[in-house]
Amino acid sequence: MPSRETTILFPTPGHNHGTCLHTAVGRAERAFETKGLKLTPLRRKVLQEIAGSHHAVGAYDILDSLARKGDRLAPISVYRAIDALLAAGVVHRLESRNAFFACHTSHTGSGNQIILACETCGLVAEVNGDAIFQSLAQAAEGANFKPQRRVVEMTGLCKHCQPGAIEAVGEIEA
């Protein structure tokens, strides 16, 4: 099972990203629906920019990208759309980079995910972090601390970018 897991985690450069995007948007539709929120056209456009890759993108990247497509938005509009997407849980914020990435997993189970971000190719993945969050809860208890928000991120080298791995040719796009 690890092989299937990691294939999904760090997709190869050449994978058919259309499927990922479609899945992510579908999941977003359901997420907004079940939470009684609305996936408006603007939010959908911003989601598509973010979910267009497995990378974390900055708010101004989205802004520029949409501008190139003729959609000139004010920063605040993008931030508001991002806020809605965050609230719906379909995108996440990479705190260590002030950037946002789409959730390409179904967050099965507790939904306590940790984040892995590759320094080389920029891919971002989520993995189950139940064990970590349990340890965190214990640490908090020991300090008499009531946790509200938890940030657990690792940067490093993904399986494709490690010295031993087969080099990818060209840019990694998704």
Add this chain to the structure above:
Amino acid sequence: MPSRETTILFPTPGHNHGTCLHTAVGRAERAFETKGLKLTPLRRKVLQEIAGSHHAVGAYDILDSLARKGDRLAPISVYRAIDALLAAGVVHRLESRNAFFACHTSHTGSGNQIILACETCGLVAEVNGDAIFQSLAQAAEGANFKPQRRVVEMTGLCKHCQPGAIEAVGEIEA
């Protein structure tokens, strides 16, 4: 032992912070020394601003505070000093707030600390995170991921700021 631990972790508003500051600076001197780095006057001043409390402070807070003392620096100078302090390991960055806080612990053992930050009073503390980092290593291994940097931060309510706790009178300063 938990009582002693947590007393150190989240010092009361009225504690004698001069001692904390003095200790932190002393530790910095040794850290710079043993790493062959130099704790220059500028770096020392910036360190004193950061270590002047148990809060995380922004680079521009430091800038303003030093300016009020007659020391008008350019942002880059502060950032360079901060970089040196980070490199020496005597201050840390709170990624979830783009701010910096002084290390008021001796990082005994592995040095794998996690960060707790109070939403209410702003106090920041480090606690041992060996268990968490071990789980992280396992998660990384499972994803065939080579970790480089790890960010583990929790925000929430410290022991002094929880509903049941005795309210502190006035501002918490250190």
Add this chain to the structure above:
DNA sequence: ACCGTAATGTGATATTGTTTCATACAAATG
């Protein structure tokens, strides 16, 4: 004194995020 490197200064600029106020639009209510 001279050189090389590290540290700092200076000015401009880039990046990231927010405030404020106005407007549009849609669902709920009378």
Add this chain to the structure above:
DNA sequence: CATTTGTATGAAACAATATCACATTACGGT
């Protein structure tokens, strides 16, 4: 249908965070 209310969006300015490029100074070794 008209009104009210809440949510979403638009527009302009501004605030906060961070870096670049280049000049200058300080310091250690020879």
